[in-house]
Amino acid sequence: MSKKINDPEYFKKLSLGQKPDYLWIGCSDSRVPANEVTNTESGEMFVHRNIANLVVHTDLNLLSVLEYAVNVLGVKHVIVCGHYGCGGVRASMGNDMHGFVDNWLRNIKDVYHENMKELEAIPDFDKRADRLTELNVIEQVRNLAKTGIVQNAWKTRELHLHGWVYGINSGLITDLSVIHDGSEDIDPIYRFKI
Known part of the structure; x- marks a missing residue:
């Protein structure tokens, strides 16, 4: 109700459609809502969330969201945002069965296995989990860059991929400087022949 009190036309404007510049791929964790983290309004960010903000090439839900965001909405930026203290990342570090x-x-x-030497050199579990969170985000941005959806978009327009980590305890976003804009070389094995 406060939205309508502050702006009587709010819902009318919202109902006219969406044209966000951003797609947010974030964690399902209830403490990391995209609009609050980025201080954006409804309609400014298209959002997909899953456990530990993964970009998996067999996840039809994520691929459908990505295709709609890139090809229909015309987003200019895709952000993969993890967060420190991620339960999915921490659970992946052990051998317990979770179902x-x-x-x-x-x-x-x-991702842990690929970076085992670096991670095993970090004795503190929390710091190791934080670093795995960062490495996971970097890997998910790479996975985005390998999709046919992103590669096709890069042939015709600018599309930027970003990797961020949100600090739940600080409210700060760390930009991991993993920006991809299509100009970087991607291993040819991942390029699709269209």
Whole structure:
């Protein structure tokens, strides 16, 4: 009700459609709502959330959201945003069984395995989990860059990919400087022949 009190035309304007510049791929964690983290209004950001903000090439939900955001809405930026203290990342670091989610967490375990030397050199579990959170975001941005949706967009227009980590305890966003705009070389094995 406060929205209508502050702006009597708010819902009328909202109903006219959306034209966001951003797609947010974030964690399902209830403490990390995209609009509050970025201080954006409804309609300014298209949002997809899943456990540990993964970009998995077999996830038809994510790919459908990505295709709609890029090809229909024409977003200019895709942000993968993880967060420190992520339960999915922390769960992936152990050998406990959690049920069906273990299949999903396998993706993060692969990131851990690929970066094991660096991660095992960090003795503090919390700091190691924070670094795995960062490495996971970097890997998910790479996964985005490998999709046919993003590669096709890069042939005709600018589209920027970003990797961020949100600090729940500080409210600050760390930009991991993993910006992709299509000008970087991607390993040819991941390029699609269209």
